[in-house]
Amino acid sequence: MLKAITSFFENHFSEEDDEHHHSANKLQLASAALMIELSKSDQEIDETETAKLVQILKERFELEQDDLDELITLAKEDVREATSLYQFTSLMNEHFNYGEKVQLVMNMWEVAFADGKIDRYEEHLIRKVAELLYLDHKDFILSKQRAREASGAD
Numbered sequence: 001m002l003k004a005i006t007s008f009f010e011n012h013f014s015e016e017d018d019e020h021h022h023s024a025n026k027l028q029l030a031s032a033a034l035m036i037e038l039s040k041s042d043q044e045i046d047e048t049e050t051a052k053l054v055q056i057l058k059e060r061f062e063l064e065q066d067d068l069d070e071l072i073t074l075a076k077e078d079v080r081e082a083t084s085l086y087q088f089t090s091l092m093n094e095h096f097n098y099g100e101k102v103q104l105v106m107n108m109w110e111v112a113f114a115d116g117k118i119d120r121y122e123e124h125l126i127r128k129v130a131e132l133l134y135l136d137h138k139d140f141i142l143s144k145q146r147a148r149e150a151s152g153a154d
Helices: 002-012 019-040 047-061 065-081 086-095 098-113 120-132 137-151
Strands: none
Touching: 019 047, 019 065, 019 086, 019 098, 019 120, 047 065, 047 098, 086 098, 086 120, 098 120, 098 137, 120 137
């Protein structure tokens, strides 16, 4: 999956793009890929998590429907091939600032809380991503608390 997502970035965003716009688009696509992987991590495809994922992508990232559909299709097809997140998160570490990394983890928590419960596999994946992004543990916990409050989960 990671090679396919990286290829998707390269095909949709040229080097001529504005640096800030380019970085924001990569964050959006990285977030989408990791959220899709997260939604599958507990071996259940929950409609509320999928709906939350789509809502986040549409509202926060303002992706065009065609790009959103293509990314979701790509990620679903390739998610089984993923063996490591390191290659992908290392790309994120190169190009994303700390705030963008925290936002990604917050988005992942929001998807995980969408069904009202956190599965241990979901928490493990989010923790692993946060560690690979070198986030402070306090930001990992704060993003979890904020997402829990926003979802209304106990």
